[in-house]
Amino acid sequence: MNIRVGQGFDVHRWVTGRPLILGGIEIPHTHGLLGHSDADVLLHAIADALLGAAGLRDIGHHFPDTDNTYRGIDSRKLLRKAYFYLEEHGWYLVNLDATVICERPKLAIYIPQMVRVIADTLNVRSGQVNIKATTTEKLGFTGRNEGVAAQTVVLIHKPEHHTNKAGMRTPNKTEPKSH
């Protein structure tokens, strides 16, 4: 089976005067996250997990924060582009599972919308995307409200169109709707 696993981890610091963008949506909050892009810590962790699974390094390599092209950029564009690199190499997402770690704000009500946005960005089904939110019980930097962390694991697969020895190896329903 041509499958790979990948993991991603990212942290951004809370600051005032910026909107909070998380999971591709804007969430009303007193603080936003500091970053060169829109600082969407969740999408960055997902992009890193995808790139890592395919052996394609990380988002810092593909989208360096020294490049003004990416200043303030919508991280959905970075995620889409990262996934495009995977598709170029014949890889497709099986599923992703992500956790956002912060004390505040409470994210539960926003999760269905994040899932839809992420699934749309990757052109996969919502059932392939799972997002969780948790706190660290007021411990550590997330517990002290200094920042937000996100971690993600992904599974990807590469269909073996040409080797079809079993006579049953065809693209399955976990693949994107269009290539």
Ligand SMILES: [Zn+2]
């Ligand atoms: Zn980041």
